[in-house]
Amino acid sequence: MKKFKLSNIFLSEKFKKLLIHWGSITSRAPINSMFVKIFLSFWFLILLLTTILISFPLLDDRQLQDVTSSDLNDLTLVRESLQRSAELYPDATIQELIDNDPGTDFRRIYLTDLFGRLINDKAPRKMRQFILDSDSSETPQKKILTKLTYLGPVVFEHNQRTYLLYFSAPNQKETLEVIEWLIDNPFLLLLTALIISAPICAILAWHLTQPLRQLQEVAHLVAQGELNTRFPTIKNSDEIEKLANSMQLMVLFLKNMLNNQQRLLSDISHELRSPLTRLGLALAISKKHFGESKDLLRIELETKRIESMLTEVLNLSRIQLTPVQKERIALNEFLEELFLDAEFEANEYGKIFTYPRLSTVKINLYPEFAYRAIENVIRNAIKYAQHKINVKISITVLTIIVSIENDGPLIPESELKNIFRPFYRLSEARERETGGEGLGLSIAENAMFKHGGKIWAENIDNKVCMHLQFPRYG
The missing domain is CATH 3.30.450.210 (Two-component sensor protein CpxA, periplasmic domain)
Known part of the structure; x- marks a missing residue:
């Protein structure tokens, strides 16, 4: 008995806490908040359906x-x-x-x-x-x-x-015959209740989701880098309006932060290029007075490497920060010249570059960034291939996948994801032989992310294969 009383006291205390919590929520929620709207809408709908189900039998005169x-x-x-x-x-x-x-x-x-x-x-x-x-x-x-x-x-x-x-x-x-018919068929009565409630639920769902759809469209554009996108005017005076205002402030803050970052990179570029230019002049003067030496050649090589790395870093930041518009372009128009240049470059190294017949299907992309991504991967393949580089193109309803394979040294399975990190090198000796700053694949990855696509590498049949997946639409 004592146990029973204690359990009752415990339950009552828990119920009191729930009531207090509920009261605190409702007291903080304004009458036009989303919480109140959803609660009242569902409460009214349940009340309406319950009233209909209870009232229907009362309209039946067929009782004794x-x-x-x-x-x-x-x-x-x-x-x-x-x-x-x-x-x-x-x-x-x-x-x-x-x-x-x-x-x-x-x-x-x-x-x-x-x-x-x-x-x-x-x-x-x-x-x-x-x-x-x-x-x-x-x-x-x-x-x-x-x-x-x-x-x-x-x-x-x-x-x-x-x-x-x-x-x-x-x-x-x-008495209406339809009422008796519904009472005699409970399934039809339930179906009628659902039909009555459907418009109410549809209106509520539209009221709640319409501004959210607008925000989703804006968020998608912002995610694509279009930070100047105009936010929709939402006057619901509820949490959705507050969400829209918070998102707008977030985008403004992000835009200012990216502008500051871009300005900083530009200033750093200017400050670094000036001493590099002076260093180049000093090297030229030294060569003129003292002739070429091994030390001067090494200094010149490292200077050029620093300058090239600086250019690539700026290109990477430009891909990440520059808002541009996508263009709809035919695949053959976009890739034909790029593949012809790659074929010529491969022939200069005594290697074979092959690609399939190009389709005329159209694709939405950022031409400059997509060009850089594919070009970087192709040049990477030409560097490391022993004899042959082959391109395959797979076209589906939603995507276009450009696969570039070469018969060069395989990449260790543990390194297949790391090669897309900035300044990452599989081995120092390998990069010294082939040149490069370790930014080509990182630039390609950022360009693919900007398209909403992806890039990945794998070893297939003793060949290294790079896949670039572009979305066809959007």
Whole structure:
């Protein structure tokens, strides 16, 4: 008993905490907040459906009812009419009296014995049910159906035998047939409730999702680097409007931060190029006075490498920060010149570059960035290939995949993702031999991200294969 009391106290305390928490939420939420809108909408919808489901049976007049004085008079008149027929035809059987009832055109009489056994040859199922439900002559009942009204019973005597008399007559009831039809078919009643609730739910869903769709479109454009995108005007005065304002402030902050970063990179570029230029002049003067030496050549090589690296870093930042518009261009127009240049460059190194016949399908892309991505991967393949570089193009409904494979040294499986990191080198000796700053693949990866695509590498059939996947639309 003590345990039970303690558990009750614990539950009541927990319930109090829930009520307090609920109160704090509702007190903080303004009347036009999304929380209140969703809560009231669902509450109203549940209330409406519950009211409909409860009210429908009340509209059904087919329940058993006590007869009125008018109904009792009708029962008495029918009994007296049948009694007169019995007096006119004393030798007639009870079935013959029923069949020869003068009021057959507008009513049907049914008789049972005191045990409820039907005297008539046949009777409708609904009348049989009514006879079972109303079997007391002391309290006659009636039941109003769609087309007929059933009344009874009253006592009728014939040939010293007692019967219970019922009859059915047409009615002019006002209850809608569709209501009775729905009550008789619970599945259809549920379907009707769903149909009624569907427009309410649709209006609520549209009201909530319309501004969210607008924000989603803007967020997609911002993600593509279009930071000057105009935000939609949302006047719901709820959390969605606050979200839109916060997103707008975030984009403004991001835009200022990127502008500052771009300005910083530009300033750094200018400050670094000036001493590099002076260093180049000093090297030229030293060569003129003292001639070429191994040390001067090494200084010149490293200077050029620093300058090239600086250029690549600026290109990388430009891809990441510069807002540009996509263009819709045919694949053959975009790739033909690039592949011809790659073929010429490969021939200069004594290697073979092959590519398939180019399709005329169109694709949405940033031409300059896509060109740089594919060019960097191709040049990388030409550097490391032993004899052959081959291009494959796969076109699907949503994507275009450009695969570039070469028969050069394989990349260790553990390094296939690392090669896209900025300034990453598989080995120092390898880069010294082939040149490069370790930024080509990183630039390609950033260009693919800007397109909403991706780039990855894998070793297939003793060949290194780079895949660039572009979305065809968007």
